[in-house]
Amino acid sequence: MTTLHQAPVSTVLDRLFALDETASPAATQAFDTLSGEERAALMTSKTAYPDLYRRAKDLPLAVSRETGTLLYMLARASRAATIVEYGTSFGISTLHLASALRDNGGGRLVGSEFEPSKVAKARENIAAAGLADLVEIREGDALQTLARDLPLSIDLVLLDGAKGLYPEILALVEPYLRRGAIIVADNADWSPDYLARVRSPAAGYVSLPFGSDVELSTWIGSR
């Protein structure tokens, strides 16, 4: 058995996914009242994101159960020991990744979240799952918090914060990616600049869309 499928991790995840399911109609409804153009402008903006996410501060906005399982599998298969996460929210993706670290024998996950109430909830959830010793959540805008003190060799990155900033966050972690590092970007269709970079072999990546909402990439470049 993996830690993912056992209490306390499984019970915390069941509770959080149930919460996400209850909350998501409200999130979808608010989004549906916007025109297609308004939606695209908000989702791709490099400046409007603080307001957008502040309004969603009580919503988990979590990765799907499938993406969560994929994160666990990728972290296990690559024997990841160092993980960076952009966009932690209530910590659902973090729990999948940290339980993979536990099952890999230990490691370090650096998360990031700018909404203080979400940072508090994520820390509580991670502690309740018994994974606090593996996780550091940096409070503040990831443009600043991930610009310092990153692990010198990063095995896996999850991008799941404001989509417009995916290229900027990738630029922050890129110098530390180990050869063969995996980058999972949720809903990357909202970031055409990001897709152009990771789909360009000249930039050192091999990449493809995976499932309905993920861009899965690996860094094989050299410095």
Ligand SMILES: C[S@@+](CC[C@H](N)C(=O)[O-])C[C@H]1O[C@@H](n2cnc3c(N)ncnc32)[C@H](O)[C@@H]1O
């Ligand atoms: C889609 S949710 C993340 C869900 C989380 N990965 C999970 O599966 O549980 C995006 C989160 O990123 C946060 N966020 C967005 N832009 C950010 C930024 N520039 N810096 C830090 N946090 C950010 C939002 O507040 C929100 O909680």
